[in-house]
Amino acid sequence: MNAARLATAWALFQGLLIEAMPFLLLGVLISSVARWLAPGGRWLRQLPHHPLGGPLTGAALGFALPACECGNVPVARRLLAGGAPLGTALGFLFAAPVLNPIVLAGTWAAFPNKPWLLLARPLGAVLVALALASLLALLPESRLLQPDLLAERRLHQPLASVNLLERSTGVLGGNAAMVPAAVNPPRPPWSEVLRHASQEFLDLAVLLVLGCVMAALVQTLVPREWLLAVGGAPTLSIVALMLLSLIVSVCSSVDAFLALSFAAQVTPGALLAFLLLGPVIDLKLVGLLGLLLRPVGLALTAAGASLTVLLIGQWVNLWRG
Structure with missing residues (x-):
């Protein structure tokens, strides 16, 4: 690689990192506050388990959390670790990067003359999240989630769902009344929360x-x-713009302005595909998602998202063509 290309790569790297790092920090802060407010995750376990209502509820949480896909990973991990229903956490992970207020406002600012896009993008994000939540739910959690996340998640599951051996608590018998203390512990001190948040941020960074x-x-x-x-x-x-979204790996908070630069050169379905696929899976996200999902889960996510976005793009081309 010559000096000019190296300088270009360095500039691109800085731009991607500057875009993503604040949202990653915001996501870790949200996750840490949630861990302090509800250390046992009781409210998370009250979220709906319905195969349709769960992902839709998770997606709706995105309206209240102004984080892009990088910041959503630590929040989704906290949902899963706290015992939230799998579909709800996955709905949040895959749809919230598009449904958050910053992204919706950015899409409106970039494409005020395309009102169909302002409706199609959030609706498409919900459809992708529903498809992925349904697909990944076909796998048992032991094959889908990373071992450390699965172990923490099992600590917050009711005994009706997970036995003491699966909790990995080391308690092989005795009185089951001992378990609620582990399920609903007292709030940790702020020093512990800050230490945990710092370590999580460094690992993700x-x-x-x-x-x-x-x-x-x-x-x-x-x-x-x-x-x-x-x-x-x-x-x-559509295929070309999907590949482009994987490569450029910009955050969902600014991808609409990048898409504006080539919107006149591509079909409507391709434009929407670019705005839908990147927030779900791209090159910079692979490592972060790998903290949640095993390789088979990552592969299913990439394949399922690509197929769903391709079908949505084809339909939009027929509709807007």
Whole structure:
């Protein structure tokens, strides 16, 4: 790689990191406050378990949390670790990056002359979240979630769902009345919350940096002009813009303004596909999502999101064509 390309990669890396890091910090802060307010996660277990109502409830939480996809990962992890229904947590993880107020306002500011897009983007995000929550629910949690997250999650499950051996508490027998103390512990001191938050932020930040490095290198080596060259083809344009969203890896809070620069060159379905797929899975997100999902879960997420977004894009091209 010559000096010019190296300088370009460095500039792209800085831009991606500066965009994502504040939202990652915000997500860790939200997660830590939630851990302090409800250390036992009792309110999380009251969220709906319904296969449709659960993901929709999780998606609706995005309206109240101004974090992009990077910041949503620590919050979704807190939901799962606290015992929230799987569908609810996944609905939040996959839909909230688009439904948060900053992203909706950014989409409106970038495309005030495309009112259909202001409706299609949040609706499409909900459809993608529903599809992924339904798909991932087919796997048992032991195959879907990372072992450390699964162990913490089992500590907050009722005994009717998880036995003492699965809780990994070391309690093999005795009085079951001992368990509620572990399920609903007292609030931890702020020093412990800050220590936990600092460690979580550092762990996530390392993965985010690695993801930004990978995204910047791929952006430098794969000119986006190649992908935009097929912008007028009904199907190829959608596939090309989906690939572009994976490569550029910008945060959902600013991706609408990037899309504005090439919106006139691509089909409506391709434009929507770019705005839908990136907040679910991209190069910088792989490492962060890997803290929640096992490899099979990541593969199903990428495949399921890609297929759902492709179908939505095709339908929009037929509708707007």
